[in-house]
Amino acid sequence: MSWTFVGIWLGALLSLSLYSFLYKDNPFYKFAEHLFVGMSAGYWVIYNIKNVLIPNWWNNLVPAEGGFQPIWLIPGTLALFMLLRIVPKLSSLSRMSLSLIVGTGAGLSLTAMLQTNALAQVNGTIIALGQGGDLLSWISNIIIVTGVVCGLVYFFFSKAHTGVVGGAANIGITILMVAFGASFGYTVMARISLLIGQTQFLLFEWLPTMGIHL
Amino acid sequence: MRRMLFVLPLLIFAGVAYTQCAGCPEEELDGGCENPEPCGDCFILSLTAEDAPNDAGGNIEIAWTVATTDAIPDSMLLERLDSSGEWIPISTLSPIDGSKTDANLIDGSEYSYRIVPFYSGNAETASEAVSSIPQKQWMHTGRIGMLITLVIISIVIFYYIDQGKRGKDLYIRRIAGLTAVEDAVGRATEMGRPVLYIPGIMDMDDIQTIASMVILGRVAIKTAEYGSPLLVPTCRSVVMSVAQEIVKESYLQVGRPDAYNRESINYITDDQFGYAAGVDGIMVREKPAAIFMLGTFYAESLILAETGRSVGAIQIAGTAMPSQIPFFIAACDYTLIGEELFAASAYLSKEPKLLGSLRGQDMAKLFFMIVIVIGVLSATLGQVWEPVAKIADFLKTITTVE
Numbered sequence: 001m002s003w004t005f006v007g008i009w010l011g012a013l014l015s016l017s018l019y020s021f022l023y024k025d026n027p028f029y030k031f032a033e034h035l036f037v038g039m040s041a042g043y044w045v046i047y048n049i050k051n052v053l054i055p056n057w058w059n060n061l062v063p064a065e066g067g068f069q070p071i072w073l074i075p076g077t078l079a080l081f082m083l084l085r086i087v088p089k090l091s092s093l094s095r096m097s098l099s100l101i102v103g104t105g106a107g108l109s110l111t112a113m114l115q116t117n118a119l120a121q122v123n124g125t126i127i128a129l130g131q132g133g134d135l136l137s138w139i140s141n142i143i144i145v146t147g148v149v150c151g152l153v154y155f156f157f158s159k160a161h162t163g164v165v166g167g168a169a170n171i172g173i174t175i176l177m178v179a180f181g182a183s184f185g186y187t188v189m190a191r192i193s194l195l196i197g198q199t200q201f202l203l204f205e206w207l208p209t210m211g212i213h214l
Numbered sequence: 215m216r217r218m219l220f221v222l223p224l225l226i227f228a229g230v231a232y233t234q235c236a237g238c239p240e241e242e243l244d245g246g247c248e249n250p251e252p253c254g255d256c257f258i259l260s261l262t263a264e265d266a267p268n269d270a271g272g273n274i275e276i277a278w279t280v281a282t283t284d285a286i287p288d289s290m291l292l293e294r295l296d297s298s299g300e301w302i303p304i305s306t307l308s309p310i311d312g313s314k315t316d317a318n319l320i321d322g323s324e325y326s327y328r329i330v331p332f333y334s335g336n337a338e339t340a341s342e343a344v345s346s347i348p349q350k351q352w353m354h355t356g357r358i359g360m361l362i363t364l365v366i367i368s369i370v371i372f373y374y375i376d377q378g379k380r381g382k383d384l385y386i387r388r389i390a391g392l393t394a395v396e397d398a399v400g401r402a403t404e405m406g407r408p409v410l411y412i413p414g415i416m417d418m419d420d421i422q423t424i425a426s427m428v429i430l431g432r433v434a435i436k437t438a439e440y441g442s443p444l445l446v447p448t449c450r451s452v453v454m455s456v457a458q459e460i461v462k463e464s465y466l467q468v469g470r471p472d473a474y475n476r477e478s479i480n481y482i483t484d485d486q487f488g489y490a491a492g493v494d495g496i497m498v499r500e501k502p503a504a505i506f507m508l509g510t511f512y513a514e515s516l517i518l519a520e521t522g523r524s525v526g527a528i529q530i531a532g533t534a535m536p537s538q539i540p541f542f543i544a545a546c547d548y549t550l551i552g553e554e555l556f557a558a559s560a561y562l563s564k565e566p567k568l569l570g571s572l573r574g575q576d577m578a579k580l581f582f583m584i585v586i587v588i589g590v591l592s593a594t595l596g597q598v599w600e601p602v603a604k605i606a607d608f609l610k611t612i613t614t615v616e
Contacts, residue, residue: 041484
């Protein structure tokens with residue numbers, strides 16, 4: 001009995017256990033769920049130690065070429081504060097680390113969001129309506145510009161959606177819904193291909209191990 | 215005939231001279247070619263080395279052009295002069311025009327480069343060496359447009375925050391998904407079932423998770439007031455810690471610290487589908503009456519939303535991930551689309567500071583709408599009257615970010 005054989009059987013049984021959830025919650029699903037959650041949690045602990053803690057902190061604190069970099073004690077201390085959450089009297093120290101994480105995250109996101117969600121969109125929308133030359137290009141360009149402007153009107157919160165603003169907002173949300181519909185169909189296709197892949201595994205890799213060839 | 219005999223040696227001489235100079239650049243052909251084929255250094259027409267612009271230092275950009283001749287080398291070697299005076303190879307190049315960035319250099323030190331062409335494995339005369347000094351730049355010139363925009367938006371936002379603090383009535387339109395928050399928590403209370411809050415799968419450095427945490431604070435106030443159990447399974451340990459702090463604060467705020475249960479805000483796993491499996495298990499076992507899915511979601515969104523629907527919970531979802539919004543719209547009762555998620559905290563709290571910030575953001579949107587309309591009109595008219603197109607070019611320039 002090879003390891004491949006064991007792997008195929010484990011994969012098949014766990015797949016079937018997870019699929020059994022489609023019927024209702026049952027012990028097989030519970031087992032697969034707890035195994036999945038436990039193993040992935042353990043995996044991520046080791047992953048973070050080996051790929052984050054050691055290379056990004058320990059190797060900088062104590063470089064391979066020798067010496068000791070005390071500046072790296074600061075992030076180490078902040079990490080220790082996070083662990084101190086388990087000591088009720090000292091748990092408030094973790095707020096310093098948390099505020100640093102949240103503040104840094106918000107600050108870094110500010111420029112990235114402005115760049116990708118605002119300026120890049122504005123830049124891409126400034127087009128000549130006649131760009132492309134033919135009638136279809138005109139129609140396409142008008143839809144793009146109208147969609148962006150009316151979409152922005154929909155996300156205008158300081159004004160009630162009535163009158164002209166309401167009309168523009170309706171156009172905006174309609175265009176958004178059409179885009180969401182297209183995205184939905186596209187993603188469902190991708191999910192179906194995942195299902196086909198897993199079904200193929202069960203039919204053409206697992207069943208043959210029991211002598212059943214389709 | 216005698217004249218022809220005189221011309222013949224001249225033709226032969228010219229032919230030989232041309233053959234010998236075939237591998238040389240055009241300008242050398244004009245002045246007479248001194249290098250027989252293979253050409254060596256004359257193959258490299260130009261070599262430049264300049265400090266990489268708009269970077270954090272340590273980079274030099276090297277660019278070269280080569281002659282279009284028959285005598286093309288097999289390969290070329292880019293070399294750098296090291297501190298001991300020796301040329302060390304740093305990259306093998308194809309014998310065509312190109313550029314390369316030499317990284318991890320020391321700022322303020324001078325570095326010299328040259329290119330050595332190889333013919334049949336033999337090194338020929340190297341090009342002239344060029345030098346440059348890497349330096350860091352404090353200002354990224356390609357982002358000045360963004361800086362100006364950011365400053366303008368910030369000023370507008372601060373102005374409206376100030377207005378809000380001064381007590382000015384700042385209107386905010388009705389957002390359906392958020393008016394349902396109280397109803398959802400009330401429903402859970404009546405049914406005696408818990409409220410499940412899922413803050414997405416990203417960490418605290420994600421702006422949507424931050425927005426989700428602010429909304430969690432408001433939802434926690436409601437659950438504390440109504441006395442409903444609140445479950446918050448998280449995908450990241452830091453999110454769990456922040457969620458615990460926020461929920462604790464909310465329970466203290468309404469005078470119910472005794473009802474706060476730290477254990478109900480727990481970490482499941484960092485793994486995307488492991489988390490989805492764990493939350494699905496919680497849904498079918500705890501049977502929450504209200505489920506909030508607010509934050510960053512990826513492929514697990516439909517799995518969670520469908521399971522929530524199957525247990526009969528009222529579901530309020532919100533994300534700014536365009537690819538996941540359709541799934542929430544299809545499977546949830548209310549969906550906050552994109553920026554509605556960020557507006558939610560102001561809407562729920564009605565705090566003047568947050569309302570002022572929201573009004574400021576609206577003004578920023580109005581500014582961008584005006585820029586788009588002016589840009590599109592000028593670009594369209596610019597097709598028939600060129601000077602107008604310069605307005606569109608200017609607007610495109612200031613909105614371009616490198």
